Amino acid sequence: MGKSRQDSMTKADRKFEKKLEFYAKVRDTVASLTAQKSITKKKKLRSRQKKLKAYDLSALTEFLPELTASQKQQSTPAAEFKLNCKSRQKLILKEGKQLGTVLNHPAFQSDPLGAIHQHLQSTQPVMDEKPKKLSKNGGRK
Secondary structure, eight states, rough: OOOOOOTSSHHHHHHHHHHHHHHHHHHHHHHHHHHHHHHHHHHHHHHHHHHHHHHHGGGGGGGGGGOOOOHHHHHHHHOOOOOOOOHHHHHHHHHHHHHHHHHHHHHHHOOOHHHHHHHHHHHHHOOOOOOOOOOOOOSSS
C-alpha cells in the first residue's frame, strides 16, 4: 500500500531539487533583467547621441568671423574664471556694492529708465543696421 523508500525520493532530496529549481528561476530572472537594463541603457545612449547631434553647431563655424589675436586674449581670462564658493561670494559683494551705487546715483533716482538707456548707449558697441530688403510685391506676403 505505502510507497517503498526505493521508489520515492527522500524528503531531503525533494527539498534539494526544489531549491535547485528556485535558484534556476532566480538566475533566469536576473539574466532577463540585466538584458532589459542593457537594452534601456543602449536606448538612452542612442537618444543622448541624437540630442548631441541636434545641438552640434560646428557646421556653422565657417560662417562666423575669425577672431584676431587680441580678441582671443581678451576672451581667455573670462573662460578661465571658475565660479566656486569663494569667488561667488566675492562676486555677490562686488555686485551688491555696484547696485547700491547705482541706486544712490542722482541720475538714476530722477529717471531710472532714462539712466539705464543712457548707460547702455554709452557702453554697448554701435550696431550697423542694414535696411531691410523689400520683397518683389512691396513687402506684402
